[in-house]
Amino acid sequence: MHQYVIIVAGGSGSRMKSAVPKQFLEIGGVPVLMRTISRFYQYNNAINIILVLPESDIATWQNLCQKHSFRIPIQVTKGGTTRFESVKNGLALIDNDDAVVAVHDGVRPFVSLEVIANSFNQAATYGNAVVAVALKDSIRRVERDQSIALNRNDFKLVQTPQVFRVDIIKKAYSVTEGTDFTDDASVVEAAGITIKLVEGSYENIKITTPEDLFIAEALLRLQSEE
Amino acid sequence: MHQYVIIVAGGSGSRMKSAVPKQFLEIGGVPVLMRTISRFYQYNNAINIILVLPESDIATWQNLCQKHSFRIPIQVTKGGTTRFESVKNGLALIDNDDAVVAVHDGVRPFVSLEVIANSFNQAATYGNAVVAVALKDSIRRVERDQSIALNRNDFKLVQTPQVFRVDIIKKAYSVTEGTDFTDDASVVEAAGITIKLVEGSYENIKITTPEDLFIAEALLRLQSEE
Numbered sequence: 001m002h003q004y005v006i007i008v009a010g011g012s013g014s015r016m017k018s019a020v021p022k023q024f025l026e027i028g029g030v031p032v033l034m035r036t037i038s039r040f041y042q043y044n045n046a047i048n049i050i051l052v053l054p055e056s057d058i059a060t061w062q063n064l065c066q067k068h069s070f071r072i073p074i075q076v077t078k079g080g081t082t083r084f085e086s087v088k089n090g091l092a093l094i095d096n097d098d099a100v101v102a103v104h105d106g107v108r109p110f111v112s113l114e115v116i117a118n119s120f121n122q123a124a125t126y127g128n129a130v131v132a133v134a135l136k137d138s139i140r141r142v143e144r145d146q147s148i149a150l151n152r153n154d155f156k157l158v159q160t161p162q163v164f165r166v167d168i169i170k171k172a173y174s175v176t177e178g179t180d181f182t183d184d185a186s187v188v189e190a191a192g193i194t195i196k197l198v199e200g201s202y203e204n205i206k207i208t209t210p211e212d213l214f215i216a217e218a219l220l221r222l223q224s225e226e
Numbered sequence: 227m228h229q230y231v232i233i234v235a236g237g238s239g240s241r242m243k244s245a246v247p248k249q250f251l252e253i254g255g256v257p258v259l260m261r262t263i264s265r266f267y268q269y270n271n272a273i274n275i276i277l278v279l280p281e282s283d284i285a286t287w288q289n290l291c292q293k294h295s296f297r298i299p300i301q302v303t304k305g306g307t308t309r310f311e312s313v314k315n316g317l318a319l320i321d322n323d324d325a326v327v328a329v330h331d332g333v334r335p336f337v338s339l340e341v342i343a344n345s346f347n348q349a350a351t352y353g354n355a356v357v358a359v360a361l362k363d364s365i366r367r368v369e370r371d372q373s374i375a376l377n378r379n380d381f382k383l384v385q386t387p388q389v390f391r392v393d394i395i396k397k398a399y400s401v402t403e404g405t406d407f408t409d410d411a412s413v414v415e416a417a418g419i420t421i422k423l424v425e426g427s428y429e430n431i432k433i434t435t436p437e438d439l440f441i442a443e444a445l446l447r448l449q450s451e452e
Contacts, residue, residue, distance in 0.1 A: 132366065132373075136432060138384035138409045140358060140423065147358075147382065147423050149412035155381075156373065158364035183364045186375035197366065197373050203437050206362060211429050211448055218444030222437055 001124050002099040004048045004166070005040045006090035009033050009057075009106030010079045021057055022207055023106040024064060027216045032207055033061075034070050035109035040102070041072045043116045049074040050093050051106075052086045084177040087184060091173055094166055100124055101169060102161035103184045107207040110219050115201055116161060122198050123163035130163075130185040131200035132156035158183060159200045168193060227350050228325040230274040230392070231266045232316035235259050235283075235332030236305045247283055248433055249332040250290060253442045258433055259287075260296050261335035266328070267298045269342045275300040276319050277332075278312045310403040313410060317396055326350055327395060328387035329410045333433040336445050341427055342387060348424050349389035356389070356411040357426035358382035384409060385426045394419060 009023040023033040033051075040047055053061055055078040064070070075093055079086035087103055094101060100123050104111065115131055122129035135152040162184040164172075169184065172191035181187045185195045203223075207216055235249040249259040259277075266273055279287055281304040290296070301319055305312035313329055320327060326349050330337065341357055348355035361381055366373040388410040390398075395410065398417035407413045411421045429449075433442055 135383070136434060138412070140382050140384055140411070140421070141380055142382055142423070143380075147421055149406070149408065149415055149421075150381075151406065152408065154367055154369075155376075156366050156368055157361070158366055180375070180377065182375065182378065185366070186364070189375055195366070195373055195375075197368070202435060208362060209428060211445065214444040214448040215441045218440040219437065222440040 002048070002096055003044055003046075003120060004050060004094055004099060004101040005161070006050045006052060006087060006101060006103045007033070007037060007040075007106050008052050008079070008083060008086050008090070008103060010052065010054055010083060010086050021054075021060075024057075024060060025207075025213060027109070027213065028220045030068065031064055032109050032216070033106045034064070034068060036104065036106050036111075037072055037074060039109065039111055039113070040104070040116065043113050048094075050090045051076045052079045052090045053077075054079045082177060084173070084181050084187065088173050091166075091170055094170075097167040097170070099166045100163060101166050102163040103169075104161040105206055108160055108204055109207070109216070110203045110205060110223070111161065112201055112203070115199075115204060119161050119163045119198050122196060123165065126196040127168050128162075128164045128185075128188060128193060129196050129198045131159045131161055131204070132197045133159065133200040133202060136202075156197055158185060159204050159206070164188060228274070228322055229270055229272075229346060230276060230320055230325060230327040231387070232276045232278060232313060232327060232329045233259070233262060233266075233332050234278050234305070234309060234312050234316070234329060236278065236280055236309060236312050247280075247286075250283075250286060251433075251439060253335070253439065254446045256294065257290055258335050258442070259332045260290070260294060262330065262332050262337070263298055263300060265335065265337055265339065266330070266342060269339050274320075276316045277302045278305045278316045279303075280305045308403060310399075310407050310413065314399050317392075317399055320392055320396075323393040323396065325392045326389055327392050328389040329395075330387045331432055334386055334430055335433070335442070336429045336431060336449070337387065338427055338429070341425075341430060345387050345389045345424050348422060349391065352422040353394050354388070354390045354411075354414060354419060355422050355424045357385045357387055357430070358423045359385065359426040359428060362428075382423055384411060385430050385432070390414060
């Protein structure tokens, strides 16, 4: 089945305390977003890559591509004011319903080829596959001023990629945005689909805070030693 | 109020794929456990430090202390077969009920002095203070083959230190161990006490897997630059 990936890179630099949007920050001399895109291209060089960027960042991205001689073929489209709108804009570029599409955070450059392959394979079989990991820490539910201990084995933390048959995710995204849409899995689930979780990896971090950049440099060294 | 800290270092090297228990692995040339202990000593050099170690690791620890000329005064006691038993063994060494005790993972060496100070201060006021952070990722509840999207703002991931008035935690630990005791907060909560959450930090990682050691080296560099 033909494969697409929508890479969502909508974040600003606010949490990063940086004027540069975090997806453009460099690790090991290469912008985070280029590393992320390269992973999917390395997995399948026939994959259709759709990059969703805030309109104001598109010129910056094009300059970076020139500077880094980045030549992986991608389609760029502009993001919306929410993640939901951004993914919807990406989906609008896919006219092949008999295909599978991954939605992936632009700031998760350490996703392994194994995780990508497994999530595409499972989605082809089950209609969807959402990458998640077990909790390492204890968890509590917070209610006003109180909190209650829970069993961490009852929960999973969700990462990306989140992979779906195109017809399924397009139908799910045809609704009005809900306030409980925190990721693609929640949108598809709201359309009555059972979500299939597949095993992710602790290395597949989302780069959102300044210390994450240091961690990213460390993971880069780790992976180059492997 | 007088302060104690029980440092629990019961882990084996199994998840680390290492023959050396993870608390003895070095980051920046210094065993993780020594770094953890040093943080509390740095916060308050009059604090009573109780280290709970598996009996089989005590000789190794003593050799490491010689090798690294580690001279921070601590009391060492042997751990039990569960974390509950280990903490209980540590508590047995405290004969001052009008004091505050932190329980802390031996493999969380990056706890900041601010987090330690704040949790001790809050515990002195409220009777307890448990360090926790907001979730960065989406979360799902897993039920057999299914899973359900939840609102991540309803949850917190729990770290250590978990700080308690000595009389409160001793009473809570006087019961038979329950299967739902995942940390000290859950034990104290089972005794009818409302848990007070205080803000932790994403840098306060628990070193449990091989990639965590790389991340730890990176965090060490980050903190030495600050």
